Amino acid sequence: MAVLSDKIICVFGGTGFVGRYIVQALARAGYRIKVVTRHAEKAYFLRTYGVVGQVVPFEADYTHEADLAEALRGAYAVVNCLGVLYETSKQKFNDIHNHVPELIARHAVKEGVQKFVHISALACERGQSRYAQTKHSGEEAVAREFSGAVILRPSVIFGSEDEFFNKFAGMTSFMPFLPLIGGGQTRFQPVYVEDVAQAAARAVIEDDMEGIYELAGPETMTFEEIYKRIFAYVGKSRPLLTAPWALAKMKAAFLGMLPHPLLTTDQVESLKTDNVTSGAEKTFTDIGISPTAVDLIVPAYLSRFRAGGRFGDKKKAAA
Numbered sequence: 413m414a415v416l417s418d419k420i421i422c423v424f425g426g427t428g429f430v431g432r433y434i435v436q437a438l439a440r441a442g443y444r445i446k447v448v449t450r451h452a453e454k455a456y457f458l459r460t461y462g463v464v465g466q467v468v469p470f471e472a473d474y475t476h477e478a479d480l481a482e483a484l485r486g487a488y489a490v491v492n493c494l495g496v497l498y499e500t501s502k503q504k505f506n507d508i509h510n511h512v513p514e515l516i517a518r519h520a521v522k523e524g525v526q527k528f529v530h531i532s533a534l535a536c537e538r539g540q541s542r543y544a545q546t547k548h549s550g551e552e553a554v555a556r557e558f559s560g561a562v563i564l565r566p567s568v569i570f571g572s573e574d575e576f577f578n579k580f581a582g583m584t585s586f587m588p589f590l591p592l593i594g595g596g597q598t599r600f601q602p603v604y605v606e607d608v609a610q611a612a613a614r615a616v617i618e619d620d621m622e623g624i625y626e627l628a629g630p631e632t633m634t635f636e637e638i639y640k641r642i643f644a645y646v647g648k649s650r651p652l653l654t655a656p657w658a659l660a661k662m663k664a665a666f667l668g669m670l671p672h673p674l675l676t677t678d679q680v681e682s683l684k685t686d687n688v689t690s691g692a693e694k695t696f697t698d699i700g701i702s703p704t705a706v707d708l709i710v711p712a713y714l715s716r717f718r719a720g721g722r723f724g725d726k727k728k729a730a731a
């Protein structure tokens with residue numbers, strides 16, 4: 413543990429999948445961290461990431477500007493990791509991806525915050541989904557309000573709590589077949605959550621980062637290849653059936669009505685755009701991080717989906 417710094421970092425979304433790794437990386441670097449959250453009790457587990465009093469939950473209503481101003485008061489830097497994967501009647505993409513980041517950035521300037529790190533999403537400037545469009549509007553709003561902001565655009569992120577590899581590995585347990593949406597040829601560059609957290613921490617620690625960074629893992633894989641990799645890790649396979657775009661959208665229209673939907677029409681739309689680097693922006697290379705391969709991390713946490721668990725051999729698992 414580094415010597416405790418006087419600098420306070422406000423992390424929005426620190427209770428989430430990516431945010432908790434960022435809180436941990438910043439705590440290790442010795443910063444004091446205010447985890448701004450809608451429900452303080454959701455952030456209690458983060459207090460163990462630092463010494464007593466180093467990581468503190470701060471409850472706020474993100475649309476209440478007085479709360480934001482109070483949260484940001486005295487902070488040296490902000491990291492914004494707020495985001496949602498689907499909309500509900502109370503949870504709108506435009507509010508969470510665009511309007512709230514704009515408000516946070518505006519109040520950060522008013523409160524004299526020196527650095528702003530915003531987690532966006534890879535290919536959002538090309539995507540036609542509402543998710544992508546609102547992530548892109550959010551980037552533009554943050555850059556407009558906070559000069560010199562750092563915008564990180566990760567591809568799909570893997571790590572033990574992810575909602576991607578875990579979800580599809582879980583589906584091998586109860587689905588008789590798995591859908592290849594639009595033929596399954598959408599390309600991804602899965603990136604490790606620790607690498608994303610290191611990039612965010614580096615943007616806080618160092619003074620040489622500014623603008624957009626595309627954060628991609630070392631391998632490019634199609635959706636079909638990702639399924640096959642998961643089958644190898646869990647020692648089970650399922651037939652892959654092509655679901656043309658229109659059929660996938662029809663199915664998603666029903667599934668999207670579930671309280672925690674497996675698939676939405678907007679997610680089908682997002683699969684029409686490759687989730688890969690554009691070649692036009694800075695990458696991990698520019699920040700001196702060598703990204704971690706899927707094979708080094710994912711098999712360990714997918715072992716719970718294997719028959720016989722971590723020690724179950726492939727043959728036994730497939731039986």
Ligand SMILES: NC(=O)c1ccc[n+]([C@@H]2O[C@H](COP(=O)([O-])OP(=O)(O)OC[C@H]3O[C@@H](n4cnc5c(N)ncnc54)[C@H](OP(=O)(O)O)[C@@H]3O)[C@@H](O)[C@H]2O)c1
Binds near residue numbers: 424425427429569
């Ligand atoms: N996971 C990925 O594969 C991936 C890939 C590319 C980009 N990203 C981006 O990375 C960031 C972090 O993603 P994540 O996977 O860590 O997200 P997450 O765990 O699903 O959620 C992050 C945070 O969003 C806040 N949040 C959730 N629902 C909300 C709502 N209805 N209203 C307001 N705030 C809400 C929560 O904060 P509180 O409950 O504490 O208020 C939560 O901690 C997001 O901006 C996401 O778009 C993620």
